[in-house]
Amino acid sequence: MATVKHKRMPGGQLARRVKTNLKAMAAVRDADIDTSDIPELTERDFARAMPNPYHRPLKKAISARLGADVIAAAGQR
Numbered sequence: 001m002a003t004v005k006h007k008r009m010p011g012g013q014l015a016r017r018v019k020t021n022l023k024a025m026a027a028v029r030d031a032d033i034d035t036s037d038i039p040e041l042t043e044r045d046f047a048r049a050m051p052n053p054y055h056r057p058l059k060k061a062i063s064a065r066l067g068a069d070v071i072a073a074a075g076q077r
Contacts, residue, residue, distance in 0.1 A: 003026075
């Protein structure tokens with residue numbers, strides 16, 4: 001089951017109601033969701049698909065410890 005995340009909203013009543021609704025939606029099993037009104041995707045749909053222009057590959061921070069001689073040699077190139 002997917003995790004439902006949400007931001008806190010100002011005010012109490014609306015935030016409580018939203019929280020209650022999110023809990024109720026999270027409690028529904030995937031098998032119990034009616035998807036009969038959603039058409040199946042066809043090969044034609046996939047053929048016409050375009051890449052997401054806003055997609056950015058994930059980047060991970062790394063660190064490396066290099067000796068002073070390695071850094072000096074790289075600077076001389």
